[in-house]
Amino acid sequence: MPELPEVEVTRLSFASRISGARILAMHMGKPLRWPLGVSPASLVGQTVLRVRRRGKYLLLDTERGILMLHLGMSGSLNFAPSQGPAGKHDHMDLVTNQGVLRLHDPRRFGAAVWSESENHEPAAKLLGKLGMEPLTDGFEMKLFQQGLKKRAAPIKQVLLAGDVVVGVGNIYASEALFLAGIRPTVKAQKISGPRIAKLHAAIRQVLARAVEQGGSSLKDFVNAQGNTGYFQLEASVYGRTGLPCRVCETPIKQIVQGQRSTFYCPVCQKL
Structure with missing residues (x-):
């Protein structure tokens, strides 16, 4: 599913082109x-004033409220001067005087939701419990450490939960834990302060690099210009079961946590 880097890449690919656009029609x-x-x-x-991101939600601000878009499990957006007839899996066309924003979602787990503001429902419910944004100055080391010390669950599961830090999905949690040298099964509250500092830095590094590389296109992710991402080509552990670790050459292992695949190096991630 599109994770934070893919959503941010999508935002960057159309935000400047739709900003200032007047909405002419909307078809659902x-x-x-x-x-x-x-x-x-x-x-x-x-008028679309700007496009922001909160976690995995894209927020299109207008003078009267917010159009919140979520890509779900398989969704993607495309922004073009015009669009052909809507296909079977095209579920929203936002028509503006600067182009048409189309939501394509084969599995229909995505969403387009209107809210008067972030303080009103449904935005308050959907966004209110999200954790710190990892690519902003608000991702404070002290608060991150405090959040982890309260959690007895395995660190990988805590990262995926999104209430301590938002948007660190399955791919990037595995990669950040590898970079920090932390075993994905260790309890969050058992991780030492120095190791938490390494994880804090690793999360920033991995997510920033993924955005730089256009995200990960494991199946069919493309940004709003139709471009694929390349981060998956340089992944250290994700999707590399049985292949040699890029650092120590030990075969990468795969386990299942919370019905999600987890990948790690048993030598580099001892703690």
């Missing part, structure tokens, strides 16, 4: 994960 297809919450016609005439 089959029902998505959550309803829009208002009539699509109510968005007509509004």
Whole structure:
């Protein structure tokens, strides 16, 4: 599924092109994960002021509220001067005077949701419990350490939960834990202060590098310009079961945690 880097790459690929655009029409297809919450016609005439990201949500600010977009498990956005007829898996067209933003989502776990503001429902419910943004100055080491010390669950599961730090999905959790030398099964509260500092830095490094590389295109991810990502080509552990570790040449192991595959090096990640 698209994780934080893929969502940020998507944002960067169309944000400047749609900013300042006036909404001419909005067409919704089959029902998505959550309803829009208002009539699509109510968005007509509004101006897209900017595009932000909170966790895995894209937030299109207008002068009257926020259009929140989520890519779900398999969704992608495409922004172009015009779009052809909507296909079977095209579920939203936001038509503006600067182009058409289309949501393509074969599995329909994505969403397009309207909210008056971040302090109103449904935005308050969807965004209110999200953790710190790892690519901002708000990702404070002290708060990160405090959050981990309260959790007895395995560190990989804590990272995926998103209430301590947001957006560190399955791929990037495995990669950050490898870089920090931490075994994914160790309890979060058992990790030492120095090791937490390494993990804090590793999360920033891995996510920033993934954004730089255009995200990971393991299946069909493309940004809003149709471009794929390349981070998966340089992954240290993710998807490399049985292959030699890039550092010590020990075969990479794979286990299942919370119904998700986890990859690690048994030698480099001893703690």
